[in-house]
Amino acid sequence: MKAIKVLIVRTAGTNCDQETKVAFEILGAKVELMHVNDLVKSKEKLFNYQIIAFPGGFTYGDDIAAGKILANELKMKLRDELDRFLHKNRLMIGICNGFQVLVKMGVLPGNVPWKQEATLANNDSGRFDDRWVYLKQAASCKPQAANRCVWTREIDEVIYLPVAHGEGKFIPADDTLLRKLKADGQIVFQYCDREGGEPLYPDNPNGSIAHIAGICDRTGRIFGLMPHPERFLFRTQHPRWTRQKNSDVPDGLKIFRSALNFLKRA
Amino acid sequence: MYWRVEVENKSAVVDPVGQGIKRDILDLGIDSVSDVKMAQVYIIEADIAEDDLKRICEGLLCDPVIQQYMFGVLEDKKFRIKPKKNCYVIEIAYNPGVMDPWEDSTKKGIRDLGIEGIISVKTGRKYRIKGTLTQAQISLISEKLLYNKVIQHVVTIEYLKKTLQAHKEVAYEFKKVEVGLCGLADKGLLNLSKECHLYLNLEEMRTIKKYFSRLGRNPTDCELETIAQTWSEHCVHKTMRGIIDYMDHSFPPKKKPRKIRNLLKTTIMAATGKLNKSWCVSVFKDNAGIIRFDKDHNICFKVETHNHPSALDPYGGAGTGIGGVIRDILGVGLGARPIMNTDVFCFGMPQIPMRKVPQGVLHPKRIMKGVVAGVRDYGNRMGIPTANGAVIFDERYMGNPLVYCGTVGIMPKKYSAKKVGAGEYIVVVGGRTGRDGIHGATFSSSELTHESESISSGAVQIGNAITEKKVLDTLLQARDENLYTAVTDCGAGGLSSAVGEMGQDTGARVDLDKVPLKYNGLSYTEIWISEAQERMVVSVPGKNLKRLLELFAKEDVDAAVIGCFTTTKRLELFFKGEKVCDLDMEFLHEGLPDSIRQARWQPPQRKASMPKNRKNLTTALLEVLSDLNVCSKETIIRQYDHEVQGMSVLKPLGGIDNDGPQDAAVIRPLPYSNRGIIISCGINSRYADIDPYWMAASCVDEALRQIISVGGDLEQVAVLDNFSWGNTSKPDVLGGLVRACFGCRDAALEYGVPFISGKDSLNNEYKIGKKTISIPSTLLISAMAVIKDVRKVVSSDAKSADSLIYCVGLTRDELGASSYYVINGWYSPDVPKINFKKSRAVLQRLSYCLSKRMVLSCHDCSDGGLAVALAEMAFSGGLGMDISLARVRHDIPAKSLRDDVLLFSESNTRFVVEVGQNKKRIFEQALKGIPFACIGMTTAEKAFKVQGIDNSAVIECRIDRLKEAWLAPLRG
Numbered sequence A: 001m002k003a004i005k006v007l008i009v010r011t012a013g014t015n016c017d018q019e020t021k022v023a024f025e026i027l028g029a030k031v032e033l034m035h036v037n038d039l040v041k042s043k044e045k046l047f048n049y050q051i052i053a054f055p056g057g058f059t060y061g062d063d064i065a066a067g068k069i070l071a072n073e074l075k076m077k078l079r080d081e082l083d084r085f086l087h088k089n090r091l092m093i094g095i096c097n098g099f100q101v102l103v104k105m106g107v108l109p110g111n112v113p114w115k116q117e118a119t120l121a122n123n124d125s126g127r128f129d130d131r132w133v134y135l136k137q138a139a140s141c142k143p144q145a146a147n148r149c150v151w152t153r154e155i156d157e158v159i160y161l162p163v164a165h166g167e168g169k170f171i172p173a174d175d176t177l178l179r180k181l182k183a184d185g186q187i188v189f190q191y192c193d194r195e196g197g198e199p200l201y202p203d204n205p206n207g208s209i210a211h212i213a214g215i216c217d218r219t220g221r222i223f224g225l226m227p228h229p230e231r232f233l234f235r236t237q238h239p240r241w242t243r244q245k246n247s248d249v250p251d252g253l254k255i256f257r258s259a260l261n262f263l264k265r266a
Numbered sequence B: 001m002y003w004r005v006e007v008e009n010k011s012a013v014v015d016p017v018g019q020g021i022k023r024d025i026l027d028l029g030i031d032s033v034s035d036v037k038m039a040q041v042y043i044i045e046a047d048i049a050e051d052d053l054k055r056i057c058e059g060l061l062c063d064p065v066i067q068q069y070m071f072g073v074l075e076d077k078k079f080r081i082k083p084k085k086n087c088y089v090i091e092i093a094y095n096p097g098v099m100d101p102w103e104d105s106t107k108k109g110i111r112d113l114g115i116e117g118i119i120s121v122k123t124g125r126k127y128r129i130k131g132t133l134t135q136a137q138i139s140l141i142s143e144k145l146l147y148n149k150v151i152q153h154v155v156t157i158e159y160l161k162k163t164l165q166a167h168k169e170v171a172y173e174f175k176k177v178e179v180g181l182c183g184l185a186d187k188g189l190l191n192l193s194k195e196c197h198l199y200l201n202l203e204e205m206r207t208i209k210k211y212f213s214r215l216g217r218n219p220t221d222c223e224l225e226t227i228a229q230t231w232s233e234h235c236v237h238k239t240m241r242g243i244i245d246y247m248d249h250s251f252p253p254k255k256k257p258r259k260i261r262n263l264l265k266t267t268i269m270a271a272t273g274k275l276n277k278s279w280c281v282s283v284f285k286d287n288a289g290i291i292r293f294d295k296d297h298n299i300c301f302k303v304e305t306h307n308h309p310s311a312l313d314p315y316g317g318a319g320t321g322i323g324g325v326i327r328d329i330l331g332v333g334l335g336a337r338p339i340m341n342t343d344v345f346c347f348g349m350p351q352i353p354m355r356k357v358p359q360g361v362l363h364p365k366r367i368m369k370g371v372v373a374g375v376r377d378y379g380n381r382m383g384i385p386t387a388n389g390a391v392i393f394d395e396r397y398m399g400n401p402l403v404y405c406g407t408v409g410i411m412p413k414k415y416s417a418k419k420v421g422a423g424e425y426i427v428v429v430g431g432r433t434g435r436d437g438i439h440g441a442t443f444s445s446s447e448l449t450h451e452s453e454s455i456s457s458g459a460v461q462i463g464n465a466i467t468e469k470k471v472l473d474t475l476l477q478a479r480d481e482n483l484y485t486a487v488t489d490c491g492a493g494g495l496s497s498a499v500g501e502m503g504q505d506t507g508a509r510v511d512l513d514k515v516p517l518k519y520n521g522l523s524y525t526e527i528w529i530s531e532a533q534e535r536m537v538v539s540v541p542g543k544n545l546k547r548l549l550e551l552f553a554k555e556d557v558d559a560a561v562i563g564c565f566t567t568t569k570r571l572e573l574f575f576k577g578e579k580v581c582d583l584d585m586e587f588l589h590e591g592l593p594d595s596i597r598q599a600r601w602q603p604p605q606r607k608a609s610m611p612k613n614r615k616n617l618t619t620a621l622l623e624v625l626s627d628l629n630v631c632s633k634e635t636i637i638r639q640y641d642h643e644v645q646g647m648s649v650l651k652p653l654g655g656i657d658n659d660g661p662q663d664a665a666v667i668r669p670l671p672y673s674n675r676g677i678i679i680s681c682g683i684n685s686r687y688a689d690i691d692p693y694w695m696a697a698s699c700v701d702e703a704l705r706q707i708i709s710v711g712g713d714l715e716q717v718a719v720l721d722n723f724s725w726g727n728t729s730k731p732d733v734l735g736g737l738v739r740a741c742f743g744c745r746d747a748a749l750e751y752g753v754p755f756i757s758g759k760d761s762l763n764n765e766y767k768i769g770k771k772t773i774s775i776p777s778t779l780l781i782s783a784m785a786v787i788k789d790v791r792k793v794v795s796s797d798a799k800s801a802d803s804l805i806y807c808v809g810l811t812r813d814e815l816g817a818s819s820y821y822v823i824n825g826w827y828s829p830d831v832p833k834i835n836f837k838k839s840r841a842v843l844q845r846l847s848y849c850l851s852k853r854m855v856l857s858c859h860d861c862s863d864g865g866l867a868v869a870l871a872e873m874a875f876s877g878g879l880g881m882d883i884s885l886a887r888v889r890h891d892i893p894a895k896s897l898r899d900d901v902l903l904f905s906e907s908n909t910r911f912v913v914e915v916g917q918n919k920k921r922i923f924e925q926a927l928k929g930i931p932f933a934c935i936g937m938t939t940a941e942k943a944f945k946v947q948g949i950d951n952s953a954v955i956e957c958r959i960d961r962l963k964e965a966w967l968a969p970l971r972g
Helices: A017-025 A037-042 A043-048 A067-087 A097-104 A175-183 A251-265 B015-028 B050-061 B104-110 B135-146 B158-167 B186-195 B204-215 B223-228 B268-275 B307-312 B314-332 B364-382 B465-480 B494-502 B523-529 B543-555 B585-590 B620-623 B685-689 B690-710 B731-751 B819-826 B837-851 B865-877 B901-902 B915-925 B960-969
Strands: A005-010 A030-035 A053-054 A092-094 A118-121 A129-137 A158-165 A169-172 A187-192 A211-216 A222-226 B002-009 B033-047 B067-073 B087-094 B120-133 B153-154 B245-248 B255-260 B280-281 B289-292 B297-305 B337-347 B386-393 B403-411 B425-430 B486-491 B510-511 B534-538 B560-567 B570-575 B578-584 B596-601 B646-651 B665-667 B676-684 B716-725 B755-761 B765-768 B771-774 B776-788 B803-807 B859-860 B881-882 B911-916 B932-939 B943-947 B951-958
Touching: A005 A017, A005 A043, A017 A053, A017 A251, A017 B486, A030 A067, A030 A129, A030 B685, A030 B960, A037 A043, A043 A067, A053 A097, A053 B951, A067 A097, A067 B050, A067 B104, A092 A097, A092 B223, A092 B534, A097 A222, A097 B386, A097 B486, A118 B646, A118 B765, A129 A211, A158 A251, A169 A175, A169 A211, A187 A222, A187 B523, A222 B716, B015 B033, B015 B120, B015 B135, B015 B314, B033 B050, B033 B067, B050 B067, B087 B135, B087 B364, B087 B819, B104 B120, B120 B135, B135 B523, B186 B204, B204 B510, B204 B951, B223 B523, B223 B585, B245 B731, B255 B364, B268 B570, B268 B755, B280 B685, B289 B386, B289 B716, B289 B755, B289 B776, B297 B314, B297 B716, B297 B755, B297 B776, B307 B314, B307 B364, B314 B337, B314 B364, B314 B403, B314 B465, B314 B486, B337 B364, B337 B425, B337 B465, B337 B690, B337 B776, B364 B386, B364 B403, B364 B465, B364 B620, B386 B665, B403 B716, B425 B465, B425 B494, B425 B543, B465 B534, B465 B543, B494 B510, B494 B534, B510 B881, B523 B578, B534 B543, B543 B560, B570 B585, B578 B585, B578 B765, B585 B901, B596 B731, B620 B819, B620 B865, B620 B901, B620 B951, B620 B960, B646 B765, B685 B690, B685 B776, B690 B716, B690 B837, B690 B859, B690 B911, B716 B731, B731 B837, B771 B932, B819 B865, B819 B901, B859 B865, B865 B901, B865 B911, B901 B951, B915 B932, B951 B960
Parallel strands: A005 A030, A005 A053, A053 A092, A092 A222, B245 B596, B337 B386, B510 B570, B716 B755, B881 B943
Antiparallel strands: A118 A169, A129 A158, A129 A187, A187 A211, A211 A222, B002 B033, B002 B067, B033 B120, B087 B120, B087 B153, B245 B255, B280 B289, B289 B297, B297 B403, B337 B403, B425 B534, B425 B560, B486 B534, B510 B560, B570 B578, B646 B665, B665 B676, B676 B776, B716 B776, B765 B771, B803 B911, B803 B932, B859 B911, B881 B932, B943 B951
């Protein structure tokens, strides 16, 4: 079977590109990094790939607001191509800064295409925070919407991943949108405490509304999250690995595996 | 025309920036403020229509979900600050000439919207403060919290126009300037040195005069500046490399003075030479020390200080400090990839009342906040994990804080050396050159005074991490395509020092008018000596030039040919075709006359004082755990991204709740290999108050203990020295430095760990009127070790109940300058010493036990001694302990044997080790012949219990109480 091809888009200030590459690579995908300038110059290259990943970092310094300048650039220069890309059975992920980009260009939650419906604001603590958090898959009101996101189908329990950001507080434009996201199974991950219960700070590290850590679009193929799955691919990355004996599949890896398996089955 | 835009959070949305400032105002002792709100201000100079501006606001500047905006022409009345009762408005903007960090990216965003014609963008912040305040309180809040006058100012409408005008470019009219030096007598020479901030002494000025008299002409300003920079303490380390007359007055006194020629070479570097390790690739010559990692890769490490700039502008100073050391790694060999940062800070006491802070000095708390934020914002943006460091507090650092920044890099081994070829192009890449950082190299030769902030504001640089990240991304691509033959960074001394060094063996000619500028108006000398950040210089063979320029252009990085390397062995500079500098490379680099300095060492004469023997030491332990030098630094650590790049194996914090201290950082730099790097550091300036020799040796011991403690060994450990000293023209200060170098040399030789790189920062003192406050003599030892298999790493948190607790190493009566004594004001001359032979055996044997997986957890004893190590291990693991002091191995005579001595002595080379009962026999067998003892057990019951020598209870405390005492002091 031919390897699945993944494009990682990078630009000035991107900095989690290498570990994101490793995440896909160890699962057998073929990964290429491309600078946004190259992509804008030859837009058709986009269609060589089945997955596009927007990695973490501080694109353009996060000046004005995190992810804003890259979001603006992609929307102004690649809107048609990205639309076409997504209308085929392809996938997209935005991690941390990548999530901020997808939200600010209106691709996520994407109910009104290319309109920003939510934001990722300054953490309530007012500062950058690097810590590990527990995440659980949000329950959906409609059974048919359960497990909508193709990136998390192989996850069914509480998982553990690191966050490292200063602007990660998810705020939807209004309550109607929040209800809709809940109903339609677009809320993928919520912060929780160690046992999966209601989190306080620092279990909810940024004050996100409804403890939202990651969302997907209505197709479940576009996924964005603040935590960093690419930072938990190996046992020794877990903050307490020296206290643990067993070696399950690291939680971060499960996310990338879900997506690749989805494409393999499709 | 100028447009103005203000963006702020909608009223229903919290404003964390405003709330943070509100908390800080409360910290200042002002409790009458009910609310603070921040608005982002943009002043856009552009010939665009109102519709376009609206599009800019809605599409780019304002977040539609949480923010609102207003805009208009600059003069519009709606922006006028209307005085309102109990509501004060303060607006802050950057000074003219200071780079506005958001300008470029905002312009790019506007261009992407399809709107052209933007001339400039200036940003500012407008604060609305609600509450009843006096004018004095408003000034206090502005000065202490909202702005730093070195780089910013408070905007008033009248002033706004003026500064905007000042931002405007003033064209530079070229005029070659000669300095009439040859006609000057000694007094005139010294005056010239002072007036021009050259910081050269008479002997050096005379040498320059002689050189030019022989040529029959006066120097140009540019030549003089070039020499001053090349010969500055910062660039050439003349104290360490000069001649020292050293007199040792310790007991028994050695009557004869000793002449030391090149202190560095004869002590620290000599030890490295003698050890002659095959895995040392490049030591003390390039921008960083390089050692072997595996068969294909080398790793490198460099630590720098950035003290004076951080005293003036903590945020910018610390940011450019980390930016500078990262460039050192980019510029070592043909360039390495930075994979980890380290940070060690020394601050004054943060709880000191404002009125006790001298004029011209920022409050230690503000310095701490600024420095931490500066490193955070620069390091995080660079995508390099900051995973190891330390924070030290001492009141003597108040006027002169220390900021050490280190970077580790990795490179394919074929890129470990550089060689400039004659005829190759000199290309400068990265940031543009501006007026920032003029005189930084020479400024670091002076002591700080309350005037420093005005005379040296040019020495402060504002960094832009993203510019440097772009350089990193592109430079390494160019390296991998073999497009250049040599690279170095522009650090202190700017182009002058970078080109001067690279062309030392060949000669160089530069056309200064080819250097890309941030704005017009710079003189040729300013261009040459500017310390503008984020610039690198590469040497490019003609055939590669086109490809190289194309590669940088593709990712929007400025790159410009500014000259070429020659065969003339001269430094020749031109501006618009006219020669402005023509110096012999040999004179420039070898012409500096040797300095002769006096040094003297004498042990301090201070009366010993000690506490009464107490029965209950629970309170004593809680106090030591809360000592700022011992307590948790979690608030700082978490602001740094310590796991970006996904390599972390041992994070700075660990244990059952991820908040216990770990001894060293471990990373696994290659995704498909289990080979790792251990990074640790040793620092304890208080020991230097008693004896800098043992301070230095103890710092090496501490750094090595941490490596052993996490599972490393002594096989392949390299160390770095970073001295921050007071004024070494004072013989006793220099005498201390000599002794510290001896300590480094002996420790290196005895432990078999070579120094591979180092740096000294002298003249760290602060003048208040006639009184001079010198910093404590401070040595940072950073260590880097290779570990073959990271899966064998051991953490310091106790793992399970009912395992055995050992104390490994010998405890002596060494409470001099210990945490326990210092916080209580007691004194003893018994500073921790080392028996190197015995200590080396302890390190090696214990390392063997860890490598054979006999050990569940291991923690080294440092500040606070055995007591703190035990307590930290227990509460990090969420377990209790039962400990008996009677079993601790020691050599203390019966008359001075006491419980507090055993608990708090800071004797070197000691560890607390947790071993499972099933490993008892093999563990004890392996340690045969070295001092160790099983001193207790871990318990499931969460109580920490210590029995004294006479078996009575001396400490009994819940572990959560111990933990809280340790977590609380710097929480915030």
